[in-house]
Structures are given as C-alpha cells and as structure tokens.
Amino acid sequence: MFDAHAHLQDARLAAVLDDVVRRAEALSGVCCCGTSPEDWAALERLAGGVLPFALVPAFGVHPWWAGGLPAEWVGQLEDALARHPGAAVGEVGLDGVRDTVPAAAQEAVLTAQLELAARLGRPVVLHGARAWERLAEVLAPFSGRLPAFVLHGFGGSSEALRRLLALGGRVSFAGTVCAPRAARARAAAAAVPEDRLLVETDSPDLFPVGGLPAGGALAAGAPLNQPANLSLVLEEVARLRACPAEALADLTERNARQAFGLAACPGRVGFTLGDGEEAV
Ligand SMILES: [Zn+2]
Numbered sequence: 001m002f003d004a005h006a007h008l009q010d011a012r013l014a015a016v017l018d019d020v021v022r023r024a025e026a027l028s029g030v031c032c033c034g035t036s037p038e039d040w041a042a043l044e045r046l047a048g049g050v051l052p053f054a055l056v057p058a059f060g061v062h063p064w065w066a067g068g069l070p071a072e073w074v075g076q077l078e079d080a081l082a083r084h085p086g087a088a089v090g091e092v093g094l095d096g097v098r099d100t101v102p103a104a105a106q107e108a109v110l111t112a113q114l115e116l117a118a119r120l121g122r123p124v125v126l127h128g129a130r131a132w133e134r135l136a137e138v139l140a141p142f143s144g145r146l147p148a149f150v151l152h153g154f155g156g157s158s159e160a161l162r163r164l165l166a167l168g169g170r171v172s173f174a175g176t177v178c179a180p181r182a183a184r185a186r187a188a189a190a191a192v193p194e195d196r197l198l199v200e201t202d203s204p205d206l207f208p209v210g211g212l213p214a215g216g217a218l219a220a221g222a223p224l225n226q227p228a229n230l231s232l233v234l235e236e237v238a239r240l241r242a243c244p245a246e247a248l249a250d251l252t253e254r255n256a257r258q259a260f261g262l263a264a265c266p267g268r269v270g271f272t273l274g275d276g277e278e279a280v
Pocket of ligand 1: 033
C-alpha cells in the first residue's frame, strides 16, 4: 500500500506522530507534502528520520498559502529540492473553495513552481478543488515537460477528468470516496485507467467513514486522519471498480512508485524496485 498524499509534518499530528507512524507499518510508502515555506523544515526533519516505510517528500506552496510569501521563496524551494534529489514538487495548484488568495496570485505561484519542477525534472503533486478545469488549462503547456503529475483528492467532472488524463495526469483518490454523496469522486474513481490510479489519505484531513482516529486534536470537528486508514480508501475504490482490494493495493503502489521515480530516493529499507519500474 502506498499513500500518495499525506502531511505527516502537520503540527496537529506532532503529539501522536509516533503512534501514527507505528500504525502505518503495513504501508510501503507515503508521499508527504509540504504546504508553505513554514512547514518545509519539519518535513525535512521527518524525511531524515528512520521510518518503517519509504517517505517521498514533496516541497511546495499550497494555493491557500500563496499570498504574502517571503520574497526569496522560490530560491528556498529550489534549495530544499536540491537537498532532496528524490523529492517531488507539491502540494501546489489552484483552489476554488477559499477566496483568501486571488485566482491570479494562485496562478502566478503555481506557474513558478511548475517552471521549477520542469527545469529540475521533478514530479508534481497538484491540488485543484473546484478549479480542475482551470488547472487543466494552466497545466497544458507543462504536461510534456514534467516527468509525472498527480491530481490529488480528485473530485472534478468527467470532462475535467478527461482533459487531465489527456495531458498525462495520474489521479489520486482520498477518503471522500467513502461518502455516498461524493458522486463525482466515486464516478471518477471507477473510470480512471488502471495505469493512472493512485490512492491517498490526505492525513490529517479527510477522515474517512469508519476510519481509526489518529488521536490528538480535532480538525474542524472531524477526527484526525492517518495513513493506516488507507486500507478503507482501497476497499471502497476496489468496490467501485469491482476488483479485489489486494490487487488494487499492488496496482496503486506500482503506479505511485512510477509517478514518484523512487529509483532516485535511496536508502529506504524494505523498498526495492523491479526491473524497469523506475521509468516514468
Ligand atoms: Zn493535502
């Protein structure tokens, strides 16, 4: 099992992180995404620690935090990526849910990060809540220049999905698919081609129906999520696709390894790549 999107450096998890990591022993990997220059140092500390799974760090500025950045933020991002040759760029993107950062500012910050990812040859982890169509437009000129990009927590329309797949996107689904009202996410989870499908928890957010709380503080009234709950996401996506959950776990893990180019992420125990799997 590979959790394609989480935020284990999130301060809300700090008090329970040891337990969260221990309970995630069944996972082989977690892509852990930064959200602003303020959490990159905590992410670097986590990436330098000893963990029972492969941790792929991603450094980036989330659209919620794209306002009021320090002047030197692009240089800081490039430095963090240089220190972590196996790191991706993320969580970056566009957000149509909150209006705290104007769309033009979000796009400027996203474009700068896509340019950097293209120049450095890094995969990208993208957020596009209620902005998937616009995200496809911004991504179009970059699609051939990025080794891979992953649409995280996808919940867009079938047309947005079609456009993003046509650009070469991989699509990751979170615990929202477990909610019956999440019709778009559930339809998309059934429709994404096998070789583009990933799963994630977005811990500590998006606590899934029936999940095990991480403990600690509550996030906006919902329990804190943890990577151990990935099995629930896998089971639900497997139901939607009418396939065995175990096969889906293997498939999505293989897809995540390819997306994140794990051959370039050395030194993690229990994590070996098969022949040819490092090709992205
Ligand atoms: Zn996230």
